[in-house]
Every structure is written in structure tokens, then in C-alpha cells.
Amino acid sequence: MALAAKAAGRDPASVQLVAVSKQQPQDRILAMLATDQRVFGENRVQEAESRWAGQPRRSELELRLIGPLQTNKVREALALFDVIETLDRPKLAEALASEVQKRGRSPRLYIQINTGEEPQKAGVVPAGSDDFIQACRRDWGLAIEGLMCIPPEAEPPGLHFALLARIAARNGITALSMGMSGDFETAIRFGATSVRVGSALFGGRAPGQAALSGSGPT
Numbered sequence: 246m247a248l249a250a251k252a253a254g255r256d257p258a259s260v261q262l263v264a265v266s267k268q269q270p271q272d273r274i275l276a277m278l279a280t281d282q283r284v285f286g287e288n289r290v291q292e293a294e295s296r297w298a299g300q301p302r303r304s305e306l307e308l309r310l311i312g313p314l315q316t317n318k319v320r321e322a323l324a325l326f327d328v329i330e331t332l333d334r335p336k337l338a339e340a341l342a343s344e345v346q347k348r349g350r351s352p353r354l355y356i357q358i359n360t361g362e363e364p365q366k367a368g369v370v371p372a373g374s375d376d377f378i379q380a381c382r383r384d385w386g387l388a389i390e391g392l393m394c395i396p397p398e399a400e401p402p403g404l405h406f407a408l409l410a411r412i413a414a415r416n417g418i419t420a421l422s423m424g425m426s427g428d429f430e431t432a433i434r435f436g437a438t439s440v441r442v443g444s445a446l447f448g449g450r451a452p453g454q455a456a457l458s459g460s461g462p463t
């Protein structure tokens with residue numbers, strides 16, 4: 246990451262590593278906690294709860310939800326996560342806004358953009374993104390910290406990262422969550438402020454535990 250940042254003329258400290266701990270065994274998580282890595286990404290609310298809710302060092306950690314969020318899980322998600330990266334539809338914005346009002350405090354929010362317009366993938370299509378960002382701010386009073394995308398597996402990711410950066414820039418958004426194990430260097434070149442890395446950091450995930458559809462490749 247530092248080399249990629251330097252090659253792009255960026256300060257390495259301007260890119261955060263989100264360690265994607267989904268489906269990883271406890272010993273690898275503990276080994277990671279023994280380093281100074283404190284930001285972790287999970288794609289399922291229940292799995293994350295069982296892994297992190299009882300963690301003695303929970304208060305030192307930043308947990309990010311990077312998988313789809315169902316409206317009936319919003320309360321649980323807000324109780325656990327510091328950042329939600331997958332806001333992608335009006336119904337969810339409404340549910341989040343209502344829960345935020347009850348709790349008197351909001352998680353940091355990212356909107357997921359479906360840059361490849363893949364039907365099986367979550368996210369707002371690019372053409373609808375300006376309107377959705379505006380509606381989140383105006384109609385639901387939600388502060389949007391950043392945008393997130395998962396490029397199609399079969400395409401070079403650079404164009405998708407560039408598109409995400411353009412949508413963010415024209416909406417006054419500076420945080421970009423993009424790049425995974427296979428493409429984080431490219432993402433950093435295109436301006437990622439956080440990269441979500443799982444297998445390159447922890448090793449392969451347990452076979453047979455496929456990720457939820459729409460949450461990216463396993």
C-alpha cells in the first residue's frame with residue numbers, strides 16, 4: 246500500500262487499511278489484533294456480532310459493514326458498526342434515518358455505487374447516484390462520508406474506480422472505499438482513501454462459506 250501510494254505521489258498515511266475479517270478463523274483474527282491494525286470489515290451483521298460483540302478490545306476497534314444491509318437488521322447494525330459502507334436504496338436510508346434519530350447518533354455512512362450496473366450486485370447505478378446522494382442529505386438528513394464500489398470481476402477495475410472518484414468529486418465527497426486484494430494498488434492510484442483487503446492479509450477464507458450474493462467475490 247505504501248509503495249502504491251508513493252508511486253501515485255500520495256502520502257501513504259492518506260490510505261486506510263480495512264482488514265476484511267469475514268469467514269476467518271479466530272486464531273488469524275487474534276494474530277491481527279496483536280499488530281496495530283484496528284479497522285476491520287465484515288459483510289454480515291450476525292457473523293460480525295458473534296465475532297466482535299464480546300471482544301475485550303471492542304472499544305479500540307473500528308468496525309465497518311461492507312456487505313448488504315436489510316432494513317430489519319438496521320438496529321443491530323447500528324449497535325455494532327462504526328461505519329456502514331453499503332447504503333444503497335431509499336428504504337434503507339429511511340430506516341437508517343429513523344434509527345439514527347432514536348439513538349441520537351449516526352454511524353459514518355458510505356453509499357455503494359454499482360459502477361458496473363451488474364444486476365446481481367447491490368448499489369445505486371451511476372445515473373441515479375447524484376439524486377440519491379442529494380436525497381440522503383436533504384430528505385433523510387444523513388451525512389454522507391464517502392462512496393464505495395466493487396468493480397465487475399471480469400473487467401479492468403481502473404475505469405470503475407475513476408467513475409467512483411468522479412461521482413464523489415461532483416458531489417463534494419472526499420472518501421473513497423475501493424480496492425480489494427487483487428486491485429488495491431490500482432485503487433490507490435485512482436484515489437482510494439480506504440482499501441478493503443481480506444485474503445491477501447489473512448489468507449484464503451474457509452471453503453464452502455460463500456459470500457452473500459452482491460457482496461463481492463469470495
Ligand SMILES: *Cc1c(COP(=O)(O)O)cnc(C)c1O
Pocket residue numbers: 265267288311312395425426427441442443444445456460461462463
Ligand atoms: C470479501 C470482501 C472484500 C475482501 O476481498 P478480498 O479479495 O479477500 O480482499 C472486500 N470488499 C467486500 C465488499 C467484500 O465482500
